[in-house]
Amino acid sequence: MFEAQEINAEHKDLIHDVAYDYYGERMATCSSDQYVKVWDQNSEGKWILTSSWKAHSGSVWKVTWAHPEFGQVLATCSFDRTAAVWEELVGETPCPAERGNRHWVRRTNLVDSRTSVTDVKFGPKTQGLQLATCSADGVIRIYEAPDVMNLSQWTLQHEVQCKLSCSCLSWNPSLSKNHPLMLAVGSDDTNPANGGKVFIYEYSDNIRRWMKTETINSITDPVHDISFSPNLGRSFHLLAVATKDVRIISLTPIPDNASLQSGLSKLEIQTSAQFDDHGCTVWRVCWNITGTILASSGDDGCVRMFKMNYINSWKPVAVLKGDGSHISSETQRSSISSAAGLPTPPVSQTARYIKLGTIAQSREVPWH
Amino acid sequence: MTQNVHGTFISEKTNKIRWRPDPFGYSNSFITGSWDNDQNNIKLWNFEENEDDPDIYPFVIKNYPFEGDVTEAKFANPDYFVASSSLGSLYCLKVSSEITGETIITEERSWNKLHRSKNGDASSCTSFGMYESDIVTVGEDGNINLLTAQRKDIVRTIDEADSCSLNCVIFLKFNEILTGNLRGQMKIWDLRSNENKPTTTFMLSGDQIAATSLTFHPTQRHMIVAGDEEGSLTVWDLRQNIFPVNLLSAHSDSVSEIHFHPDHPDQLFSCSSSGELWHWITNRSGTLLNIENVETNPWFSTDSIKNKFEVFMLMPKLHKPINSLDLNRNRVLCSCDNEAIYLINNVNVYN
Amino acid sequence: MEPSLKTFTIPDELCRRAGIAATWLPINELGVFAYQHVKAHSPDQPSAYGPADASVFKVRQQVILFEPILRKLVNEANGTFLSVQELMSTNSPEFKTELLKLSRQYRSIIRACLENLQDEVMRERGERKEELQNYITIFYSVECVWHLCEILFVDNIPGNVVLPHLLEWVRFHFPKYERKAAKLLAGDLVGLESQPDYWETVIGLLMQGRIEVVRALLRLHSAADSKPFKLVDQTLKAMPIYSIYSGISATEFNLKWKHWLVDTQSKIDAKLFISERHLHLMMRLSVGEETAWNEVQNHCEAWYELLAAWLFYTEPTIKSFELGQYARRCISRMGIALHMRHLDQVLLAAMESDIIQVIKEIQHMSENGWFASHLTDLLYHSGRLDFLDTSEADDLVASRLRECFLLDYGTLLMGHNSLWQVGLSYLDHCPTDGINTIELLITRLPLGSEARAQKIIREAQKRDLPHIVQSICKILGMNSLKRGRIGNALTWALKSRDSGFASVLADKFLREYSTNGKLQCTDLLDNLGSSMLVSDRLVFLGKYFELHKVYQGKNYKEAANLIVSLLASKLTPKYFWSTLLSDALPLLECNELVMSSNDTFTLLHCLEEKCNLPEIQDKIELIRLAAARNLARALTHEAQLN
Structure with missing residues (x-):
């Protein structure tokens, strides 16, 4: 029993990434057409395009929002070997080429990478405004804005060389005095002889450097996406990995003398769950807000959701798949005017939700 | 007489409830x-009162869609009421009957986005006060607007009247208003003055506690009672000075509304975010009833308050905030964030 | 064997061709879009699918509870739920009776809702009517199952003699015979049997154990004085009916009843009723004759109707835990074992005391967990889930099961822009993960107007989450700042005692002043009070404002004092020295002597400390000169005083 609202994203090609702001009221999309678009939900529930701009000179791979405590801030990374940080200016006079009076400016361009930047993520807000990027040549860079009120100043704080090409990274959102700042990085290197493809890095306050503390050797296939689960007060960390299947890895800090001295944790790594439901490569994994449901998408064209039940075992609970049937007349597509080179008229977006149909002969699995 | 409480769940949270006079x-x-x-x-x-059935069932006779949250609503007379919205607008609405007998609500006048921030975004119109056909509105943009129901244009806007969001406003006299802001700073404005500056400024308390509701005594408008976000009631006599006469630590959470009973000014009603609905009665003993005699007005008395008031809970404490209340004769209406409205009958207002 | 999952389709051609990916958004919604993975090393070119119109689909669970007509259930049930939790926290010895009352309260809420739905469905047409009828079906089943669960699991029936309650349950859900009887009795009483449904009603009532009404109807038969009728009346009058309060034990009752059975059977065998076939049937039914029951089972709409009826005449002292086997027999009797509706399965599971199965099944009732959460909670508190817990002390399976449902339901409600307060109250009662879930979710509530934000802040304060309060105040402050309302931003910083943010804002004030000489928000600065202590920079700002006021009030002596204390205080930001010194200059050159020699020394001392600051280079000479002159003046003056 799902329903959906369609928002015509007006990108002329496939979307590479969609990111929602902290409240789910704003949406940023990026695409091969090198544009980033920002959408706002109005009081009636319709999504209005409030900004659209050419962000890079190559395909934009990822877009991500900073925590609202820093204002309205986005970061993007691209095939053009740069990552950029954008801030929204709330001006009094609207820009003539844009709709509304919302205007995003580039605060900084991070040009240190020599290859395509594959992922960009903001760090946990308690550490100030930090940004991590990873590149196809295996370099992970950590940037920081020392003055959070002035986003044009960013310093490259750390550069870490990972021996394999990196495709994705994830910050561990849970922080406490008990465990240090942690990053997980995944590599899509195809050679199994090169060993484990997921690396855990931790920041040691003592030596003020990022150190690789673990390699997850059980995963030797290329990794395409990686995500730490939001922490529900657990004593261990959960990491979801998109590789040839969906993996959920648990990392439990083990107290030991060496780690107490260095300030880094020794982690016990276990595979909590492994799902081959997609039956083929899994491209993306994403946790919900409370870290209770994992959504994965794979080459089988499906999005699959997994949930933990009351006896602590993970079970698949629902599947989404595209099919060819169209929604009738409610949405309009502006293909004609775009071909003629005219500015496309604003596409009317409805706030209506339509019920999603199901594929026959399947029985619903209870959530618990 | 025993009070009876009738609750109805209405599938929406009500911010303001008002009797139609x-x-x-x-x-x-x-x-x-x-x-x-x-x-x-x-x-x-409307509601039906059945003699055989003690239960009272209110039913909707007209629904009027509204943009934004209803932040304040007041009846000017039996057929007109004014409502303000969290999207910054103010509306004058009229209740009338069609030839068919159907009741309709129509918009007589509206001021769109009366309160807005510098970038054009809507800013909530948090409250308004009325004096005859004059209306004064305040909002999160820190502006004060003077309007009159008879004209479409704004009579006057006091820009940047306050550097903080304004929460509440009442008319003290036809030309004088009192505003309260987010940090408990109260300002009295003389509307005849051309300057955009208040005549008097004072703080509600020392600790930046905002005033959440303001009301004045029905017969003595210089007597102001304010409820604040910690649940206390503060009383001033504005003729004398701007230091409070009384501070009553009352509810356990923010006071949502306070009303004096229009016909029995020795009685006060208050409701709070902690789900409490209280009825305050001054103790009667001879001359205390003589409100004209200021010295014996119990509200102004600086002596121990305990002997002066009796407070009754009109209904058991609810587990969600009570946002609004209104009085008519011996009945009280209130609305709660549990999506229910309550009618309390036979409230003991008569001696 | 794992059953296959339900697959939901996104109606989009591009999604079908390219595949899809999804991103979560608060609270539990997904943004789904057509996706084709591109590896880092692939060439940067338009995809094979372009140009195409890409859409994002915002997918969410369809929640029928949010419909206005069903929404009352949410709040009313919330009230009852909180009463249950309060009751259990008081450790009252009478909690079982109270729980039963609360269970009945839940059911009356559902019934009120059903009545509403019935009223509405009369008024509607078409698709809406179908929808409403669907809701009626759902909630009718919910109430039916709840009632049975209440009888079997919540109610403390003395001796476990469940039949009277079972009969009441059946009578409530199959009221047609009582209604017909009422109609018959209200109408023309002469020759009642000529009414078409007379015998159907009588037999139906007999099956519901309504002996008295049956007798009353039979007495109104025109042949009521004939022998068979009189005999039936006597027999029925003499029929023993078991009740725990009758004072006799089960064994005694059984003895009496067996006597009656034998007696009645002999009358049947003697063909005493044979002249009236209906009476004959009724008597055969009353002794539990199989063939008779086979004849009437089509009178029953449901197997549980049959069950209650049959048990009344064959196993009147039946205990609740014995129901299961008889239930199965009824089901197979009616030949529906292969055609069981969902409701049938749940009721069967309940009669077999398979609580886990009941809970599993009710999750399919498509009312989004309302039923499962409230019922599981009730069963948990009634002690009915204790069997789940193993002997290990910390393996609290029952508690986890209950919590799982409450977490889901609470989270679902948190996702509704109006019902979030209700959601919080459910999460409050999840002992393990509740507070953590609240922490993760409460920050995701969009803030809206300040009035709403304050309500959210209040909820965070109530639950002792100061870091969240501070975060929300910070965001509100940033929002105010972006809208050009710096005074309001400062207010939020002060409310949450956020010294970092307050300092940043104070800086903004000071920089603004040092650039264009305007002090903003004077009404705020005038009344900072003790709140300025939260940040050093703010203290400086407050004092500087005071200086300004005093200066404008021409109270130069006081101004001099203030300026010296400011200079000496080490609170002055570097960029402000120039301004402060510029302010000091006129005081030094004032006609009236306002700065004492001590003060001037202090000023000179500070000047020396800061003489390397680039910002003051242009003024430093001037100030030194003026200070020197003032020092001379002051010393002279003070010497004269001595």
Whole structure:
């Protein structure tokens, strides 16, 4: 029993990434057409395009929002070997080429990478405004804005060389005095002889450097996406990995003398769950807000959701798949005017939700 | 007489509930203004009182869709009411009957986005006060607007009247208003003055506690009672000075509304975010009843308050905030964030 | 064997061709879009699918509870739920009776809702009517199952003699015979049997154990004085009916009843009723004759109707835990074992005391967990889930099961822009993960107007989450700042005692002043009070404002004092020295002597400390000169005083 609202994203090609702001009221999309678009939900529930701009000179791979405590801030990374940080200016006079009076400016361009930047993520807000990027040549860079009120100043704080090409990274959102700042990085290197493809890095306050503390050797296939689960007060960390299947890895800090001295944790790594439901490569994994449901998408064209039940075992609970049937007349597509080179008229977006149909002969699995 | 409480669940949270005044004094109709809904509404209700059935069922006679949360609503007379919205607008609405007998609500006048921030975004119109046909509004943009129901244009805007969001406003006299802001700073404005500066400024308390509701005594408008966000009631006599005469630590959480009973000014009603609905009665003993005699007005007395008031809970404490209350004769209406409205009958207002 | 999952389709051609990916958004919604993975090393070119119109689909669970007509259930049930939790926290010895009352309260809420739905469905047409009828079906089943669960699991039936309650349950859900009887008795009483449904009603009532009404109807038969009728009346009058309060034990009752059975059977065998076939049937039914029951089972709409009826005449002292086997027999009797509706399965599971199965099944009732959460909670508190817990002390399976449902339901409600307060109250009662879930979710509530934000802040304060309060105040402050309302931003910083943010804002004030000489928000600065202590920079700002006021009030002596204390205080930001010194200059050159020699020394001392600051280079000479002159003046003056 799902329903959906369609928002015509007006990108002329496939979307590479969609990111929602902290409240789910704003949406940023990026695409091969090198544009980033920002959408706002109005009081009636319709999504209005409030900004659209050419962000890079190559395909934009990822877009991500900073925590609202820093204002309205986005970061993007691209095939053009740069990552950029954008801030929204709330001006009094609207820009003539844009709709509304919302205007995003580039605060900084991070040009240190020599290859395509594959992922960009903001760090946990308690550490100030930090940004991590990873590149196809295996370099992970950590940037920081020392003055959070002035986003044009960013310093490259750390550069870490990972021996394999990196495709994705994830910050561990849970922080406490008990465990240090942690990053997980995944590599899509195809050679199994090169060993484990997921690396855990931790920041040691003592030596003020990022150190690789673990390699997850059980995963030797290329990794395409990686995500730490939001922490529900657990004593261990959960990491979801998109590789040839969906993996959920648990990392439990083990107290030991060496780690107490260095300030880094020794982690016990276990595979909590492994799902081959997609039956083929899994491209993306994403946790919900409370870290209770994992959504994965794979080459089988499906999005699959997994949930933990009351006896602590993970079970698949629902599947989404595209099919060819169209929604009738409610949405309009502006293909004609775009071909003629005219500015496309604003596409009317409805706030209506339509019920999603199901594929026959399947029985619903209870959530618990 | 025992009070009876009738609750009705209405599937929306009501921010303001108001009796519709009746020319003969006894209303059986009221409006509710909702908040926090996908689509907010103002509903006009009637209720049937059955002699055999002690239960009273209110029912909706008209639903009026409203944009934004209803932040304040007041009746000017039995057929007109004014409502303000969290999207910054103010509306004058009229209740009338069609030839068919159907009741309708129509917009007589509206001021769109009366309160807005510098970038054009809507800013909530948090409250308004009325004096005859004059209306004064305040909002989160820190502006004060003076309007009159008879004209479409704004009579006057006091820009940047306050550097903080304004929460509440009342008319003290036809030319004087009192405003309260987010940090408990109260300002008195003389509307005849051309300057955009208040005549007097004072703080509600030392600790930046905001005033959440303001009311004045029905017969002595210089006597102001304010409820604050910690649940206390503060009383001033503005003729004397701007230091409070009394501070009553009352509710356990923010006071949502306070009303003096229009016909029995020795009685006060208050409701709070902690789900409490209270009835305050001054102890009667001879001359205390003589309100004209200021020295013996119990509200002004600096002596121990305990001997001066009795406080009654009109209904058991609810587990969600009570946002609004209104009085008519011996009945009290209140609305709660549990999406229910309550009518309390036979309240002991008569001696 | 794992059953296959339900697959939901996104109606989009591009999604079908390219595949899809999804991103979560608060609270539990997904943004789904057509996706084709591109590896880092692939060439940067338009995809094979372009140009195409890409859409994002915002997918969410369809929640029928949010419909206005069903929404009352949410709040009313919340009230009852909180009463249950309060009751259990008081450790009252009478909690079982109270729980039963609360269970009945839940059911009356559902019934009120059903009545509403019935009223509405009369008024509607078409698709809406279908929808409403669907809701009626759902909630009718919910109430039916709840009632049975209440009888079997919540109610403390003395001796476990469940039949009277079972009969009441059946009578409530199959009221047609009582209604017909009422109609018959209200109408023309002469020759009642000529009414078409007379015998159907009598037999139906007999099956519901309504002996008295049956007798009353039979007495109104025109042949009521004939022998068979009189005999039936006597027999029925003499029929023993078991009740725990009758004072006799089960064994005694059984003895009496067996006597009656034998007696009645002999009358049947003697063909005493044979002249009236209906009476004959009724008597055969009353002794539990199989063939008779086979004849009437089509009178029953449901197997549980049959069950209650049959048990009344064959196993009147039946205990609740014995129901299961008889239930199965009824089901197979009616031949529906292969055609069981969902409701049938749940009721069967309940009669077999398979609580886990009941809970599993009710999750399919498509009312989004309302039923499962409230019922599981009730069963948990009634002690009915204790069997789940193993002997290990910390393996609290029952508690986890209950919590799982409450977490889901609470989270679902948190996702509704109006019902979030209700959601919080459910999460409050999840002992393990509740507070953590609240922490993760409460920050995701969009803030809206300040009034709403304050309500959210209040909820965070109530639950002792100061870091969240501070975060929300910070965001509100940033929002105010972006809208050009710096005074309001400062207010939020002060409310949450956020010294970092307050300092940043104070800086903004000071920089603004040092650039264009305007002090903003004077009404705020005038009344900072003790709140300025939250940040050093703010203290400086407050004092500087005071200086300004005093200066404008021409109270130069006081101004001099203030300026010296400011200079000496080490609170002055570097960029402000120039301004402060510029302010000091006129005081030094004032006609009236306002700065004492001590003060001037202090000033000179500070000047020396800061003489390397680039910002003051242009003024430093001037100030030194003026200070020197003032020092001379002051010393002279003070010497004269001595």
